[in-house]
Amino acid sequence: MASSRSSYELDPFTPRELLLHEDHDTCLDESAQGSIIDPASEDATDTQRKTNTVAEPQFHQSKTLHAKGWLWEVLSLLTACVSLAGFMSLLMRYDGKPSPHWKFGMSLNTAVSLMSTMFRINILVPIAAGISQMGWIWLARPGGRLDDVVRFDDASRGPWGCLVLLRRTRFVHIASLGAWLSLACLALGPFFQQTIRYDEEFAPDTTRNATTSVAYSYSGARDSTKGGLPDGRPRDVVLSPVFDLSMGSRNLITVGRRNAAPDEDDNEFSTKYYRMPHNLRSAMFNAMFTSNLMSLPDPLYNCPTGNCTWGPFLTLGVSASCFDISSEVSLKREMSIQNSSDGYKIVSSGTGFLVDFLNDTNPQTFMKLRSITPADNASYMAPFARVSGILAAVEWVKVLRGFSNAIDGVGAHINESTVFEAHRCIFHFAVHELEEKVINGTYQVNERIRYTEAANDTLPSLVYNPNPPDDVINSGKNFTISQESFGIISSQFTKDPNFLQGKVEVSETSSLSGPPTAFTLFQADNVTRAMYNLADYMTKAFRANDSLLLQAKSKNPLIIARNQTIDGIARSPQQFVHVQWAWLALPIIVLLLATVFLCTVILTSAAYGVGNWKDSPLTLFFHCTPGERDFSDRKKSLHTAGAMQKAASEMQAMIRKRDRATIEVD
Numbered sequence: 294m295a296s297s298r299s300s301y302e303l304d305p306f307t308p309r310e311l312l313l314h315e316d317h318d319t320c321l322d323e324s325a326q327g328s329i330i331d332p333a334s335e336d337a338t339d340t341q342r343k344t345n346t347v348a349e350p351q352f353h354q355s356k357t358l359h360a361k362g363w364l365w366e367v368l369s370l371l372t373a374c375v376s377l378a379g380f381m382s383l384l385m386r387y388d389g390k391p392s393p394h395w396k397f398g399m400s401l402n403t404a405v406s407l408m409s410t411m412f413r414i415n416i417l418v419p420i421a422a423g424i425s426q427m428g429w430i431w432l433a434r435p436g437g438r439l440d441d442v443v444r445f446d447d448a449s450r451g452p453w454g455c456l457v458l459l460r461r462t463r464f465v466h467i468a469s470l471g472a473w474l475s476l477a478c479l480a481l482g483p484f485f486q487q488t489i490r491y492d493e494e495f496a497p498d499t500t501r502n503a504t505t506s507v508a509y510s511y512s513g514a515r516d517s518t519k520g521g522l523p524d525g526r527p528r529d530v531v532l533s534p535v536f537d538l539s540m541g542s543r544n545l546i547t548v549g550r551r552n553a554a555p556d557e558d559d560n561e562f563s564t565k566y567y568r569m570p571h572n573l574r575s576a577m578f579n580a581m582f583t584s585n586l587m588s589l590p591d592p593l594y595n596c597p598t599g600n601c602t603w604g605p606f607l608t609l610g611v612s613a614s615c616f617d618i619s620s621e622v623s624l625k626r627e628m629s630i631q632n633s634s635d636g637y638k639i640v641s642s643g644t645g646f647l648v649d650f651l652n653d654t655n656p657q658t659f660m661k662l663r664s665i666t667p668a669d670n671a672s673y674m675a676p677f678a679r680v681s682g683i684l685a686a687v688e689w690v691k692v693l694r695g696f697s698n699a700i701d702g703v704g705a706h707i708n709e710s711t712v713f714e715a716h717r718c719i720f721h722f723a724v725h726e727l728e729e730k731v732i733n734g735t736y737q738v739n740e741r742i743r744y745t746e747a748a749n750d751t752l753p754s755l756v757y758n759p760n761p762p763d764d765v766i767n768s769g770k771n772f773t774i775s776q777e778s779f780g781i782i783s784s785q786f787t788k789d790p791n792f793l794q795g796k797v798e799v800s801e802t803s804s805l806s807g808p809p810t811a812f813t814l815f816q817a818d819n820v821t822r823a824m825y826n827l828a829d830y831m832t833k834a835f836r837a838n839d840s841l842l843l844q845a846k847s848k849n850p851l852i853i854a855r856n857q858t859i860d861g862i863a864r865s866p867q868q869f870v871h872v873q874w875a876w877l878a879l880p881i882i883v884l885l886l887a888t889v890f891l892c893t894v895i896l897t898s899a900a901y902g903v904g905n906w907k908d909s910p911l912t913l914f915f916h917c918t919p920g921e922r923d924f925s926d927r928k929k930s931l932h933t934a935g936a937m938q939k940a941a942s943e944m945q946a947m948i949r950k951r952d953r954a955t956i957e958v959d
Contacts, residue, residue, distance in 0.1 A: 362905030362933040363895055369418035370888060376415065377880055380408040384488065384872045391496050392868040401489065401870060409485035412880060413478055416887050420474045421449040423894040424458070425908035427468035430894075433901040442913075448472050449908055452479060467897070470890050477883050487876040495600045495864035503601035503861035505594035505729055506853050507767065508609040508835035512775035513570040565784030566792075572841055573834045577785065577792070580830035581810050581823060589829050591736040593837040594729070595851045596863065603861035604728035605741055605765050609757070609772040610832030611684070612725070612743055613824050614677070615718040621647055622690055622715040624707065627656050637707045639690050639715075646671060650688060656706040657799045659696075660807070660815045662689040664786045664793035673717065681747035682722035682755045682774060685786035687793050687824060690715045691815060705799050718824040720786065721745060722779075724757045724772050725832065726765060729861075755779065766859060782831075904933060911937040 383404060387393060392401055428445025444461050445468065447454025455472035462469045594601075624637040636656040641647035646668065654661055664687045667674050677683060695710045707713075724744040730737050744759035748771075757772040785792060795808035797815045805812065814820050839854040898905060906912040915937050 362935070363419075363422075363891070366419040366422050366891060369415040370884075370891060373412050373415035373884060373887075376408050376411045377877075377884060380405070380412070380485070381877065383408075384870075384874075387870045388872040390870060392491060392870050402486075405485055405489060406482075409482050412485075413481045416481075416883060417475065417478055419891040420471050420478070420887055422907045423890050424449040424455075424468060424471040424475065426894050426898060426903075426906065427466075427471065429903045429906050429912065430897055430901055431466075431468065433903050446908060448475070452476055467890070467893055470886065471894075474883055474887055474890060477879065481880055481883065484876050484879045488873055490871045490873055491868045492871055493866050494869040495598075496867040496869070498598055498863045498865035501597045501863035501865070503594075503596050503598075503603065503863040504853050504858050505603050505606075505861060506592055506608075506836040506840060506857045507606060507859045508772075508832075508838065508857065509770060510773040510775070511609060511778050511835050511838060512773075513573060513778055513781075513838055563784065563788045565781045566789045569781050569785050570838075572838065573782070573831065574785070576830040576834040577827060578810075580827040581792075582813055583826070589826060590833065592729075592833045593840055593853055594731070594736070595853065596731040596734075596861075598863045598865045599734045600731060600864040600866075601861050602730045602864065603766075603859055605726055605761075606767050606859045607724050607726055607744075607759060607761060607765060607770065607772070608832070609774070609835055610723060610725045611720060611828045611835075612723040612745070613718050613720050613828040615716055615821050615824055617715070618647070618673075618688070618717050619713075619715045621645055622651070622713070624709060624711065624713075626709075637709055637711065639692075639707065639713060646673075647688070651690065654690075654796075655798075658796055659692040659705075659707075659799060659805065660689065660797035660811060662793055662795055662811045662814065663687070666783070666787050667719070674719075677719055677721070680719075680721050680723075680745040681757075682745075682779065684720040684722070684779075684783045685793075687718045687720065687786070688716070689814070689820060691820060714820075716821055716824075718821070720824075720828060722747075722755060722757075722774055724759050726759075726761055906933070906937070909937055911941050915940070 383401075387401065394400070424445055428442050431441055431445065432439075441461065444454065444458050448458035448468075448471070452475065455475045458472045459469050462472075594603075621642050622639055623642045625640045627636045627638045638654045638656050638658065639651060639661070640654065641651050650663055651661060664685045667683060667686045671686075673686075674683075691714050692707060693712045693714055695712045696705050696707050722745075726741045726743065728739045728741060742761075744757060744761075746757075747755045748758040754776055755774040759768075759772075761768045791808060792810055795811040797805055797807035797811050799805055805815070807815070814823060817823050836857065839857050840852060843852050843854055844850050897903075904912075904916075906916075
């Protein structure tokens with residue numbers, strides 16, 4: 294069976310008039326789908342069509358919308374939508390969390406790169422196809438030129454073609470939307486990358502252990518021969534009085550040694566401080582001699598990363614409550630100063646508890662300090678009615694400035710313009726609720742609350758059973774002070790003449806002098822701060838007490854006794870993911886506009902009766918080719934790029950050597 298042959302003449306010098314009248318198949322009717330016609334030859338074509346006896350090809354007859362021709366574009370658009378949704382889901386999962394580490398060395402940046410590439414590839418498919426299709430739609434309108442097909446084809450392939458197309462369409466045609474979208478896709482990669490910001494933050498490190506110390510009890514005592522408790526047993530001591538105002542009256546609870554004579558109790562209590570453990574004695578004296586320090590020593594803790602948190606937790610300790618008693622003190626004229634008529638001394642303002650304390654002062658007494666067991670009728674103890682385990686009351690008066698003859702301190706004395714201070718501090722046991730943290734190696738603590746009332750404040754010991762909030766780590770624990778330890782510490786406060794006792798005075802021939810502790814406090818900028826420091830030093834000594842022997846034995850200064858350990862959270866610097874959602878605006882806008890663009894192209898193609906040819910190079914061959922062809926025997930129309938490609942697969946094309954300007958198709 295002989296096949297019909299047609300040829301496409303590519304000679305650019307062929308006169309246009311000859312092409313218009315050479316064959317009735319040169320240009321097809323514009324009203325038939327799949328035809329491309331030169332407007333200048335439309336009248337001639339109509340005249341020839343009236344006398345033409347050749348049947349119109351079947352592929353010109355269908356004008357219906359074939360959505361299946363856009364299947365791959367729709368699927369690509371859906372894939373882009375799914376990839377963007379998956380990317381946003383991934384961001385929400387890791388937003389505010391450490392950067393993930395996956396298998397095979399994959400990172401979050403790799404996932405971002407993959408998803409952005411997938412989105413860009415899939416979103417460009419419908420955009421490029423839509424731009425190509427708009428080229429055929431463009432020719433369906435008056436004024437279209439054949440070279441516009443090249444511009445639309447170039448625009449579907451790269452940014453330069455898009456810029457040329459924008460100039461050709463003057464930025465207002467629907468095709469310009471596709472060009473703008475194609476250009477916007479160039480920036481998708483950076484926008485995807487900018488959605489993630491990495492900040493270095495400290496996150497829990499499960500490979501490291503953070504520990505701090507806590508004191509549940511204290512029973513420290515020293516014996517000169519055994520280094521511990523005499524005979525291995527604690528001795529009964531006289532505890533300080535505790536007031537109970539729960540019944541509306543102030544009743545003194547006296548805790549004393551059982552079956553012991555009063556004189557024996559007094560004598561033993563007076564020397565109890567001899568048996569003070571060295572670590573606690575050292576802590577108490579250090580607090581006095583470092584009273585000008587702004588920062589206190591840290592408790593025993595272990596933070597291997599330099600950034601740790603603990604708490605809240607409870608620990609046994611000592612508290613101090615200080616208040617101003619300057620209203621109870623005044624200046625009284627004293628004429629005993631040699632060669633001076635302006636001598637004054639500090640005295641009690643009334644008949645209170647300071648009368649005996651200040652009865653031996655003189656104009657050259659610049660500081661008086663004492664530590665006593667509170668008297669059972671002391672009115673100032675009323676606010677401490679619900680406080681158990683009161684160790685001592687420390688009182689002092691101190692000259693600040695404005696004294697006479699202040700030349701090297703020799704011969705100085707108090708005058709009527711002298712400024713002084715007077716304070717009283719109550720020291721007592723308490724259970725502290727603390728929150729601790731170490732930030733970049735710096736220890737910080739916050740005391741949330743303190744529990745001062747013991748469950749029982751009688752022999753044989755003080756037991757505190759606080760009821761803290763549920764978030765406290767070691768809630769439900771008891772905290773105990775033994776009789777022996779209570780007596781030793783109270784004796785240290787009230788009986789040691791070298792501790793919180795004595796006067797600082799000036800004579801006519803010498804400068805200031807006095808006991809070391811009193812003299813140090815006189816020189817301190819803030820004596821009240823020194824009192825609070827003393828309570829803090831003692832608390833930290835309690836917390837480290839059981840660990841000292843372990844540290845000495847193991848030669849490890851960081852070890853903490855297990856019964857004193859509170860576990861915390863060690864934090865190491867890690868990269869945290871923070872999502873900057875605003876950078877996803879461009880991908881979302883591109884996706885929405887690409888959907889609008891594709892739908893517009895499909896509907897416009899149907900409205901103009903243009904086949905779904907897209908970027909097929911066979912369109913001009915099948916739908917606008919001069920020569921003799923007969924496709925009347927085809928059962929299917931050629932209104933899609935796929936149909937044209939299938940038809941072309943059954944044909945052969947050749948450029949013969951004799952004429953390089955001619956393509957012969959069989």
